[in-house]
Amino acid sequence: MELIQTIKSIVIDTVRAMDLLDTGYATVVSASPLTMKIQATQLTVKEPVAVLTDNVRYRAVTIQGENVVLNPGLKAGDKVLYLKANSGQNYIVMAKV
16 A cells, blocks of 8 residues: 555656646736746746737727727736746736736
């Protein structure tokens, strides 16, 4: 029975160490190309590692000949919520906070 518990403990520790999924906050340094500084580690992440969801992309429509901005997008200094995936291989910007 001790062997099974030891193996179970090793597997749990290994999965935790892989750090597959995490969330956090970052500050946008530059909107084009997207560059952000991770708050917890001060790591700077750039496109294509950092990607935007539709929630934070610039979006505008033309209504009766007038351009209406639905979402102004990101600008330098904005705080964002990100989702870290694939052990930090990708940072997905979920929302502006």
